[in-house]
Every structure is written in structure tokens, then in C-alpha cells.
Amino acid sequence: MVQITFPDNAVKEFDGPPSGLDVAKSISEGFARNCVAMKIDDQLMDLSQIIKKDAAISFVTANDDEGLDILRHSSAHVMAEAVLNLYPEAKLTIGPVVEDGFYYDIDMPPISQDELDKIEIEMKKIVKAKAGFKRTVVSREEALELFKDNPFKVELINELPEDEEISLYQNGQFVDLCRGPHIPHTGMIKGVKLLKISGAYWRADQRREQLQRLYGISFFDKKKLNKYLHMIEEAKKRDHRKLGTRLDLYSFHEEAAGMPFFHAKGIEMWNALLDYWREEHKADGYVETKTPVMLNRKLWEKSGHWENYRENMYTSVIDDEEYAIKPMNCPGGMLLYKTKAYSYKDLPVRAGEIGLVHRHEFSGALSGLFRVRAFHQDDAHIFMTPEQIQEEVLGVLKLNERVYARFGLSFHLELSTRPEKSIGTDAQWEEATNGLRSALEQYGQDYMINEGDGAFYGPKIDIHIKDALGRTWQCGTIQLDMALPERFDLTYKGADNEKHRPIMIHRVVYGSMERFFGILVEHFAGRFPLWLAPVQAILLPINQDLAPYALEVKDLLEAHTIRCEVDQRSETLKKKIREAQLNYIPLIITIGDKEKVEKVLSVRTLDGTVKMGMTHNEFLTTVCKHIKDRILEDIVL
Numbered sequence: 001m002v003q004i005t006f007p008d009n010a011v012k013e014f015d016g017p018p019s020g021l022d023v024a025k026s027i028s029e030g031f032a033r034n035c036v037a038m039k040i041d042d043q044l045m046d047l048s049q050i051i052k053k054d055a056a057i058s059f060v061t062a063n064d065d066e067g068l069d070i071l072r073h074s075s076a077h078v079m080a081e082a083v084l085n086l087y088p089e090a091k092l093t094i095g096p097v098v099e100d101g102f103y104y105d106i107d108m109p110p111i112s113q114d115e116l117d118k119i120e121i122e123m124k125k126i127v128k129a130k131a132g133f134k135r136t137v138v139s140r141e142e143a144l145e146l147f148k149d150n151p152f153k154v155e156l157i158n159e160l161p162e163d164e165e166i167s168l169y170q171n172g173q174f175v176d177l178c179r180g181p182h183i184p185h186t187g188m189i190k191g192v193k194l195l196k197i198s199g200a201y202w203r204a205d206q207r208r209e210q211l212q213r214l215y216g217i218s219f220f221d222k223k224k225l226n227k228y229l230h231m232i233e234e235a236k237k238r239d240h241r242k243l244g245t246r247l248d249l250y251s252f253h254e255e256a257a258g259m260p261f262f263h264a265k266g267i268e269m270w271n272a273l274l275d276y277w278r279e280e281h282k283a284d285g286y287v288e289t290k291t292p293v294m295l296n297r298k299l300w301e302k303s304g305h306w307e308n309y310r311e312n313m314y315t316s317v318i319d320d321e322e323y324a325i326k327p328m329n330c331p332g333g334m335l336l337y338k339t340k341a342y343s344y345k346d347l348p349v350r351a352g353e354i355g356l357v358h359r360h361e362f363s364g365a366l367s368g369l370f371r372v373r374a375f376h377q378d379d380a381h382i383f384m385t386p387e388q389i390q391e392e393v394l395g396v397l398k399l400n401e402r403v404y405a406r407f408g409l410s411f412h413l414e415l416s417t418r419p420e421k422s423i424g425t426d427a428q429w430e431e432a433t434n435g436l437r438s439a440l441e442q443y444g445q446d447y448m449i450n451e452g453d454g455a456f457y458g459p460k461i462d463i464h465i466k467d468a469l470g471r472t473w474q475c476g477t478i479q480l481d482m483a484l485p486e487r488f489d490l491t492y493k494g495a496d497n498e499k500h501r502p503i504m505i506h507r508v509v510y511g512s513m514e515r516f517f518g519i520l521v522e523h524f525a526g527r528f529p530l531w532l533a534p535v536q537a538i539l540l541p542i543n544q545d546l547a548p549y550a551l552e553v554k555d556l557l558e559a560h561t562i563r564c565e566v567d568q569r570s571e572t573l574k575k576k577i578r579e580a581q582l583n584y585i586p587l588i589i590t591i592g593d594k595e596k597v598e599k600v601l602s603v604r605t606l607d608g609t610v611k612m613g614m615t616h617n618e619f620l621t622t623v624c625k626h627i628k629d630r631i632l633e634d635i636v637l
């Protein structure tokens with residue numbers, strides 16, 4: 001008799017030791033078909049394993065993230081098998097799951113896209129065979145014998161701890177060294193696509209063998225694969241590196257790798273973002289400050305960055321003293337706080353700073369505006385009494401919500417709690433974490449908890465936005481800091497006339513301005529709302545004689561702070577309109593004789609509709625209001 005306890009505490013008895021699949025089938029055949037793996041007393045296992053003694057069971061199904069990871073890891077096995085079928089000389093190394101799919105690093109000659117397609121076709125044959133994944137346990141000697149022709153696997157086996165159980169997985173004729181678990185059979189891989197090939201070094205070590213990294217993605221459902229591939233296609237079209245070049249917003253130069261150059265049009269948008277940021281922050285009682293980009297090494301030693309973050313910092317020497325370019329604004333912010341003697345009545349202090357920071361990234365990791373070496377953080381440090389934590393955090397959450405809504409971005413929240421390595425007392429952590437938690441409760445939106453994922457100096461709330469393609473990006477963060485106020489000996493005078501340590505938070509809304517900019521370019525696919533558009537209106541005189549008048553109208557619009565251009569080229573009107581539309585200019589204004597004589601405007605909006613005969617006043621009133629209110633939706637005239 002074996003007693004199995006289910007997650008709802010129901011207990012079922014089996015006459016003999018059942019497999020996980022038997023237990024799943026005892027619920028229903030349909031449920032069993034959807035099961036991927038199981039957890040026996042919280043340990044993840046194959047569904048085929050026999051449960052020999054009484055245990056608690058829970059199932060991992062095709063609907064769980066964990067299930068999807070198991071499917072993708074199993075897909076890596078299938079891909080490796082397909083590669084060996086076609087290239088028997090290839091040597092396998094490792095094949096893990098990554099955030100967006102799986103890969104396998106393989107020692108083989110470089111292959112083309114065509115060859116990758118052939119591997120995918122071979123994989124589909126294996127999937128069709130619905131081969132079961134069979135697990136066997138072997139001794140170290142047996143494993144070494146089996147993989148004696150593969151030096152990578154031999155290296156891996158030799159590194160396994162003495163007492164580690166060594167398991168093999170076989171599907172069809174293919175055997176791989178693996179800890180598991182796997183899906184019951186290859187037929188569960190309903191949608192699979194191989195995406196790309198890139199080079200990789202064994203053990204990420206440039207001195208070791210160069211391998212081919214084959215990337216793929218798979219799903220339990222063909223429809224989900226198609227949806228994903230559509231999203232990838234759409235993302236390619238929206239790639240901010242290409243769109244940014246086409247729209248003349250920014251560029252990248254090898255003279256300063258990872259440090260974007262913003263063009264005049266890009267700066268118009270940048271300033272629109274900043275103006276908006278300043279308005280929201282002023283309304284919430286923030287002041288704006290500015291601290292230097294380079295600071296003496298002694299400061300970085302005091303803040304702990306020199307010890308913990310040195311390899312990401314750029315340095316220089318001034319008057320024989322070592323300086324570092326700031327990777328964060330905080331230490332400068334500490335010095336600012338210390339210039340005044342604060343009383344509890346002055347708190348909270350909310351000090352913002354659009355700070356330019358530099359952090360070293362490997363050149364291979366750089367990617368457009370998303371991964372850079374120099375960027376601006378829309379930082380702020382809030383100094384407060386312990387009693388103010390909840391209200392301050394709530395205020396920051398609401399500020400984030402307002403800002404993201406302005407761009408049509410929804411978001412979700414994650415609370416990260418005390419990690420194993422941390423400073424501060426239990427009481428401090430409890431107070432800090434409870435402050436964040438109660439702010440989240442009061443805010444009322446569901447949030448996830450990442451146990452142990454906080455910074456060593458305090459718990460934090462991360463805010464992940466969701467863009468138009470459904471991709472999520474962590475932008476905002478609210479971090480409580482118990483280290484820096486201590487290190488810099490920050491104090492305020494309490495009601496008791498004694499000195500107290502303020503509680504401090506670091507927070508950003510955009511995060512990295514550059515990255516947020518890139519996200520917006522892709523989110524809007526270059527078709528920005530009117531208030532943000534780099535060029536808001538373009539004037540198209542229908543002949544050269546009307547050009548001087550068009551320039552007069554431009555002056556008028558610019559006097560009302562509308563960002564405006566005149567297209568004076570001797571192209572056809574049709575072509576000019578087409579180009580303006582391709583550049584997503586929200587207001588396309590044609591100037592003919594009638595417009596000049598009657599002092600009216602004919603305006604084409606992005607939906608293609610044309611409003612004729614608008615008086616200048618009528619136009620300016622409607623457009624300026626739309627811009628001032630920063631309306632997300634297209635303007636209707």
C-alpha cells in the first residue's frame with residue numbers, strides 16, 4: 001500500500017507503488033495527458049518514476065512555466081539528436097533552457113541557415129515518433145565509458161561531486177547525460193522552430209574550443225508558436241536601432257561604443273520626456289539636483305562601490321588622485337543631504353537627479369539603446385522617518401502609474417525580500433519589508449513576491465511594464481537602503497531632539513532614459529503620440545512660390561511651441577505626403593494659393609483624413625490643447 005497526498009491534502013491509496021502517470025490517470029485521462037512532470041515531496045521528477053513509499057505529490061502541467069521549461073529542455077535533446085543524425089561527427093556539450101527558448105552548444109563546423117532548417121525538419125521526424133524519454137542511473141565508470149569519444153562530456157562527468165547520482169536519458173536511439181526531468185515523450189513538442197546560430201566558447205572561455213550555439217523555441221501548442229513567431233517578426237520591424245536611424249533620432253559610433261549620440265530630432269523627444277518628468281515630479285513635491293560625473297576614489301571607498309563594483313567603473317587621474325566616473329548617483333546624493341541639518345519636520349526630502357552614469361559592459365553585450373555603457377537615470381533619493389515609509393512608497397507607486405499610463409503601458413509589481421547575504425538587523429529588515437508590503441496592500445494591485453531576491457542593503461519593489469507587443473521590461477524600481485545612510489552617517493533631529501538615522505529609498509521611473517527611449521520607439525513602432533513626436537507638423541507648399549509663405553506659417557506654429565518643418569524640395573506633393581506619412585508626422589499641412597489668400601490650413605492627420613479650411617486660431621487651439629494635455633490617442637480635427 002502506498003499513500004499519496006495531493007496538494008489539497010486529499011489522500012489516495014494505491015495497492016502497489018504507482019508511477020506518477022498512474023497517479024495522474026487516477027484523477028482523469030485528460031488531466032494525465034496534460035501532465036509534464038511531478039514533484040514528490042517537492043523534488044522535481046519524471047512522471048514515469050515509481051513512487052515507492054508514501055509521499056506528497058503535485059503535478060507540473062503544460063500550463064505551468066515550469067512545464068514549459070521542461071518541454072524546452074527536452075526540445076534541446078531532440079535538437080541534439082537531430083544534429084547527430086545529420087552530422088555524426090558533431091560533439092555535444094551542454095543544452096540549457098534560456099528565457100526565450102533553449103540552445104545547445106555543439107562542437108561542429110559552422111552551419112548555414114539552410115542547414116539549420118534541415119535540422120528542424122529532422123527534429124519534426126523525431127517529434128512525430130513520440131519517443132518516450134527513458135531514465136537510467138549509471139556508475140561513473142559506465143558514464144565515462146559511454147561518452148569516451150566526447151571530451152566535453154568526460155570533463156562534465158569528472159566534475160560531478162563524488163556522491164552525485166549520474167543519470168542518462170534515452171529517447172529513440174539517442175542517449176544524453178542529464179539530470180532531467182523530461183516530458184513523457186517527444187510528441188508533446190507540438191510547435192518547434194530553430195531560430196539562429198551563433199558562435200560560443202566552451203565554458204565561455206576564449207582560450208577553449210569554439211562551438212556552435214543553436215537556438216530554438218518550442219511550445220505545447222502550435223498556435224502559441226505562431227503567435228510567438230509573429231511577435232518576433234513584428235519586433236524586427238520595430239527594431240529601435242533601425243527605426244531610430246530611419247527617423248533620424250540617434251546613432252552609434254565606434255568612437256564611443258555603447259554611448260549613444262542623439263540627433264536634433266531625438267533631443268526634441270528627449271526634452272519632451274524630461275519636461276513631462278519634471279512636471280510630474282514637481283507636482284509630487286520633488287526638488288531637482290545635480291551632482292558631478294567624476295568623484296574622488298575616497299568617496300567610492302566610503303560608499304562601498306570601490307570594493308563591490310570596481311570592475312564596472314571607469315577611472316581617471318586628476319592631480320595625482322584617482323577618480324571614478326559615477327556608475328550611480330547615490331554617493332553624490334549623500335553628500336548633498338549632508339550639506340544641511342535636517343529636522344524631522346523637513347522630512348521627507350525628495351531629491352531627484354537626471355544623472356549621467358557610466359557602467360562598463362562587455363562590447364559583445366552592447367545592444368542599441370537597450371544595453372549601453374553611458375546612460376541617464378531618472379533617479380531620486382527620498383529621505384524619511386520610519387513612519388513615512390508606507391506613504392512615501394505609495395506615492396512613488398502612484399507616480400509610476402501616472403507616468404506609464406501616459407504612454408499606454410500597463411505594469412506588474414514584484415516585491416523582493418531579504419537575501420541570504422545582507423546587512424542590517426532582523427528588526428530593520430522587518431520594518432523595511434513591512435513598509436513596502438503595506439504600501440503594496442494599500443495600493444491594491446496584485447504583486448508577486450521574490451523571496452530572497454532583494455539587494456543586500458534592503459528590500460525592493462520592481463515595476464515591470466508591458467509594451468504593445470506584450471513584452472515586459474523592468475523599468476521602475478523602489479529600493480529601500482539601510483547601508484548608505486549608515487556609511488555616510490546621515491542624521492536628522494527627531495521630535496525628541498536626538499539624532500536619528502533617516503530611512504532612504506532609491507527610485508527610478510523611466511529607469512535608464514536611453515533604454516526607456518528605445519522601448520518607446522518599439523512600443524509605438526515610431527508612430528509617437530503628438531506630444532512626443534519629434535516633428536509634430538510638416539508644411540508642404542504646393543509650389544516654390546508658396547515657400548516663403550509656408551515659412552511664415554512655420555514661424556507662427558513655432559511661436560506656439562509646435563515642432564515644425566517645411567518641405568521645400570521640388571518633389572511632387574504626392575511624394576512629399578507619402579514621405580511625411582512614412583515618418584509618422586502627425587500633422588501634414590498642404591499650403592496652396594487658397595490657403596494663403598484665405599489664411600486657412602488644410603491638415604492631413606495620420607489616419608489619412610483631411611480637414612480643409614481650418615482657421616489658424618482654430619488649428620492652434622485644438623493642437624496646442626492636445627499637446628499640452630499629452631493625449632495618447634491620435635488627434636481628431
Ligand SMILES: [Zn+2]
Binds near residue numbers: 182
Ligand atoms: Zn535533459
Ligand SMILES: [Zn+2]
Binds near residue numbers: 506
Ligand atoms: Zn541611488
